[in-house]
Each structure stands twice: as C-alpha cells, then as structure tokens.
Amino acid sequence: LVSEDEAVLGFTSAMVWLAVMTVITALLSEYVVSTIEAASESWELSVSFISIILIPIVGNAAEHAGAIIFAFKNKLVSRIRSSGPVHTH
Structure with a gap:
C-alpha cells in the first residue's frame, strides 16, 4: 500500500514525463493541424x-x-x- 503522503514519482522522473508528454502533444497537434488543412482543401470547407x-x-x-x-x-x-x-x- 502507498500512503497518501508518499510521492509516487520523484521530481526528476516527473519532469522527464512532462517533457515527453509535451513533445508527444506537440507532434500530435501538428498532425491534427495539417490534417485539418488538407481536409479543408479537399472538401472545399x-x-x-x-x-x-x-x-x-x-x-x-x-x-x-x-x-x-x-x-x-x-x-x-x-x-x-x-x-x-x-x-x-
């Protein structure tokens, strides 16, 4: 059992996870934007x-x-x- 006061992640690992998730979010956002632009041209919307x-x-x-x-x-x-x-x- 993990007590409520005990941290599950340390500061360093939390910062690494934050950086990794930020990069993934940025890449996926870029993909969504390019897909929307392509759909806009294709569908003429x-x-x-x-x-x-x-x-x-x-x-x-x-x-x-x-x-x-x-x-x-x-x-x-x-x-x-x-x-x-x-x-x-």
Missing part, C-alpha cells in the same frame, strides 16, 4: 468551419449517442442528472 463546428460534433459523438440511447430507454431524467448541474436562469 473553411478551416474555421471544420475547427469550430465539425471537430466538436465528432468529438462529442459518443456523448450524443449515449443521450439518444438513454432517451429511447425512457431514462432521460437519469441522463440529465448524470450530465452535471443544470442552470436554468
């Missing part, structure tokens, strides 16, 4: 439309599918409760 409209819709597809499945099973109330606090102002 603006980069802004793809970035602001299409990517968030595709990114939330699993959540949308879950909402539809719960709604069809008459569990809409449980789906609304599980999605977090609802503010109705």
